[in-house]
Structures are given as C-alpha cells and as structure tokens.
Amino acid sequence: MSLNPSELVELGWHPFFEEHFRPHAARGLAPARVAVQHRGAYLLYSETGELLAELAGRLQGDYVRHDPGKLGFEARVSGQLPAIGDWVAASVRVDEARATIRAVLPRRTRVSRKTAWSTTDEQVLAANMDTVFVVSALAAGAVVDDAASVRRLERFLAMAHESAAHPVVLLTKADLRDDARERALGLTQLGVDVVVTSSLTGEGLDELEPYLAPGKTSALLGSSGVGKSTLINTLLGVERLATRETRSDGMGRHTTMRRELIRLPGRGLIIDSPGLREIQLWDADDGLGGAFAEIDQLAAQCRFRDCRHTVEPGCAVRGAVETGALDASRLASFRRLQRELEHLEQKQNVRAAAERKHQYRALARSVRKLR
Numbered sequence: 001m002s003l004n005p006s007e008l009v010e011l012g013w014h015p016f017f018e019e020h021f022r023p024h025a026a027r028g029l030a031p032a033r034v035a036v037q038h039r040g041a042y043l044l045y046s047e048t049g050e051l052l053a054e055l056a057g058r059l060q061g062d063y064v065r066h067d068p069g070k071l072g073f074e075a076r077v078s079g080q081l082p083a084i085g086d087w088v089a090a091s092v093r094v095d096e097a098r099a100t101i102r103a104v105l106p107r108r109t110r111v112s113r114k115t116a117w118s119t120t121d122e123q124v125l126a127a128n129m130d131t132v133f134v135v136s137a138l139a140a141g142a143v144v145d146d147a148a149s150v151r152r153l154e155r156f157l158a159m160a161h162e163s164a165a166h167p168v169v170l171l172t173k174a175d176l177r178d179d180a181r182e183r184a185l186g187l188t189q190l191g192v193d194v195v196v197t198s199s200l201t202g203e204g205l206d207e208l209e210p211y212l213a214p215g216k217t218s219a220l221l222g223s224s225g226v227g228k229s230t231l232i233n234t235l236l237g238v239e240r241l242a243t244r245e246t247r248s249d250g251m252g253r254h255t256t257m258r259r260e261l262i263r264l265p266g267r268g269l270i271i272d273s274p275g276l277r278e279i280q281l282w283d284a285d286d287g288l289g290g291a292f293a294e295i296d297q298l299a300a301q302c303r304f305r306d307c308r309h310t311v312e313p314g315c316a317v318r319g320a321v322e323t324g325a326l327d328a329s330r331l332a333s334f335r336r337l338q339r340e341l342e343h344l345e346q347k348q349n350v351r352a353a354a355e356r357k358h359q360y361r362a363l364a365r366s367v368r369k370l371r
Contacts, residue, residue: 007047012128012217012269017087020105024089029102034086034127035261042082044090044099045261053090053099055082083110083124084259084271085217109165111219126219126259126271131211132160133170135222135231138177138184138196150187151333154291156221157190158337161290165219167192168211172227174198189327191293199227199234208235209267216268217261224274232272235264288341292334294326309335 011033021031032044032051044051082088082104090099110127126132134156136149153169160167169187174180175198184194197204211218212235220228233239259273289296295317299307303314309331310318320326 009215010263010268011045012085012215013087014108014128016108017105021087021089024103024105027089027102028091029089030092030099031105032088032090032092032099033261034082034084034088036258037082037084042101044088044101045263046090046092046099048092048094049097051090051092051097051099053088053101056100056102080104081124083127084261084273085127085129085219087128109163111159111163111165111221113159125221125273129163129165129217129219129271130268131216131218132163132165132167133195133211133218133220133222134160134167135170135172135220135226135228137173137226138171138180151329151336152223153187153190154333155337157192157291158288160221161288166211167290169194170208170220170231171196172199172231174203175200189294189330190291197231199230202234205234212264212267212270214266214268217271218268219271220273228272232262232270235267235270236262288334288337291337292330295331295334298326 008031013031017031024031030046030048032046032053034042035045035050036043040054042053042055044053082101086107087105088101089103089105090101092099107124107127109129111125111129111132112122113125134153136153157167157169169190169192171180171184171194174196177183180196184196187194195204195207197208199205220231222228259271261269261271263269295309298316298320299309301316302309302312304312307315307317309315317326317331321328321331
C-alpha cells in the first residue's frame with residue numbers, strides 16, 4: 001500500500017520504523033501503534049483512526065513456547081508480545097474499524113522488567129519512547145528524605161538507562177514543600193536532569209515542553225500515588241484519568257489499572273502505567289552503568305579491569321569512598337543491583353540449557369517416529 005509517513009509523524013513515526021516496515025508494506029499491510037492492551041485484544045492508533053485489533057493466529061503461535069518444567073504446558077513469551085508503544089503491521093478493515101496484527105516492528109527503545117510470575121521471562125512495560133520520566137513525589141517521607149526511597153529511585157533509573165531512552169527524574173507535588181528546589185539538589189549525584197513540578201500550581205510544567213514536542217513519546221515510571229495520572233490530566237486540561245484523594249502524608253492512592261499511550265493535543269504522546277510495587281530488573285548491565293555513572297568512571301581507573309571493588313588492591317572506587325569523594329551508600333546499592341543481575345543471568349542460562357535439552361529430546365522422538 002502507499003504510505004505517507006508525514007501522516008504518522010504525530011504518532012511517533014520514525015525513519016527507523018519506515019525501514020523495517022517496507023517488507024510489510026509490500027504485503028499490503030498498514031502501520032499502527034499499540035495504545036492499549038485489553039485481554040486478548042488491542043487498541044491501535046493508525047492513519048485511519050482508532051482500531052480494535054487482535055493477534056493473527058500465526059503470530060500467537062510464534063509467541064508461545066513449551067515450558068520444559070511442566071509437561072504439556074504452554075506459556076506466552078511476554079517480551080515478544082506487542083507492548084504499549086509498539087509499532088505493528090496490521091491488516092485493516094476500515095469499514096469495521098478493526099484490524100489483525102500480523103507482525104511487531106523492532107523496537108528503538110523499551111522499558112523491561114522481570115515478570116512477576118517467572119524468574120527468567122521479560123515483561124516489556126513500554127516501547128519506543130524518547131524519554132523516560134522517573135517520577136517521585138515531594139511529599140513527607142518521599143525520595144528526597146528517605147535513604148531507602150533513594151535506593152528505589154536508583155533501581156528505576158537503572159531500568160530507564162537500560163531502555164536506551166533519555167532518563168529524567170520528575171519530582172511532583174512541589175506545592176507540598178517550601179524547600180522543594182533545595183531538596184531536588186540532593187539528587188544531583190544521580191547524574192540526570194531533575195525537573196520539579198506541581199500539578200496544582202503549574203510550577204515547572206513549562207520545563208517539560210522540550211520532552212513533549214509533537215511526534216515525541218515519553219513514559220512515566222514510578223510507584224503508586226506519586227501523581228502520574230494527575231500530571232497527565234493537567235497536561236490534557238481534562239480529568240481523563242481517574243485519581244484519588246491525597247493521604248495525610250501527601251501521597252496519592254493507586255488508581256491506574258492499565259498502561260496506555262495517550263495523545264497530548266498539540267504535543268507528543270505520553271505513556272501512563274500502574275505504579276510498580278516490585279522493581280525486578282531485566283538485563284540492565286548497561287543501565288546499571290548509567291544509573292551509577294560516577295562509579296563506572298572511577299572503575300576505569302582501577303588497577304584490574306575485572307575489579308569487583310571489594311578487596312582488590314588499587315581499586316579507585318573504594319579509594320573514592322575512603323576519601324569521601326563517593327558516598328558509601330551508592331557503592332552498596334551498586335553492589336546489590338549487580339548481584340541481582342548476576343543471579344538473574346545464572347537463572348536464564350539454566351533455563352536456556354533446559355530448553356535446548358527439551359528441544360533435542362523432541363527432535364530425537366521425531367526422528368525415531370520416522371524410522
């Protein structure tokens with residue numbers, strides 16, 4: 001079919017997707033972007049408007065694998081299914097406003113975590129965003145006050161850096177503190193831009209404009225009750241997303257139940273998502289280096305290239321801790337996340353070996369039947 005990319009640019013169309021879409025265009029398919037995922041169905045944004053879509057039967061088969069630990073059990077490979085923000089190739093029935101997803105285009109960026117129901121599977125939370133806002137609230141006991149909350153913010157930043165999108169710390173509810181700007185300065189060690197906002201007073205919202213330009217996509221990542229949905233309602237100028245009253249400590253209550261790609265009139269797109277109670281990292285080695293950039297830079301000065309920053313002589317990282325140039329809590333947090341990723345890698349290797357063994361046995365059975 002004939003494709004005019006200019007008609008899709010406001011949905012985030014990019015030369016990267018155009019290049020990968022060419023084989024699908026030759027088959028008469030249309031590009032569309034995943035806005036909402038329902039049970040077994042998707043809502044897509046397209047050139048012809050919104051479409052209700054389902055996965056093609058063949059595509060569903062591609063995304064199913066046998067679990068070698070459970071006889072006869074099949075589980076979807078979550079990381080390969082269409083995620084919010086994905087571009088897909090679909091056959092469209094314009095008169096019915098319906099479509100069938102035939103293929104998922106490669107992703108430019110993605111935010112992933114380990115699935116809650118598996119030790120070795122990936123869950124893609126959002127795809128193809130330009131900016132990841134790591135959101136926290138400037139309320140009592142919030143990230144700028146509590147060391148444990150700072151450690152949680154570091155985990156979110158590791159996910160954001162690994163996504164390959166631009167990470168930004170977004171502090172909300174600045175109206176609850178007279179010292180909001182001063183508190184934000186305490187996060188400069190994280191090495192990313194920090195934007196302080198208030199949906200109530202409008203403070204700092206103008207600082208978001210460069211990230212919300214037409215054709216750009218951003219995603220909000222954070223815990224429940226930090227004001228993500230309220231912020232989107234403010235940007236939209238309407239109460240589109242449900243919110244709840246603020247608790248006595250200034251924190252909101254969890255309301256968002258699904259991920260959604262939302263179009264901001266005159267601006268770009270933004271992905272809202274439920275607050276994450278559990279942050280299980282997924283393959284975030286590069287993200288770890290980004291979230292702890294100062295440690296990464298110091299490590300280049302260590303005597304040994306494989307320095308673990310524990311007992312090795314000539315360790316520049318421990319040397320910086322001893323002189324006070326590096327906060328010891330930052331190094332402790334770095335080590336915890338590093339151990340977590342190593343443990344996940346070990347489990348993934350065991351799972352891969354078990355799957356190969358399962359495949360070999362299935363092949364051997366097939367060969368025996370042919371004799």
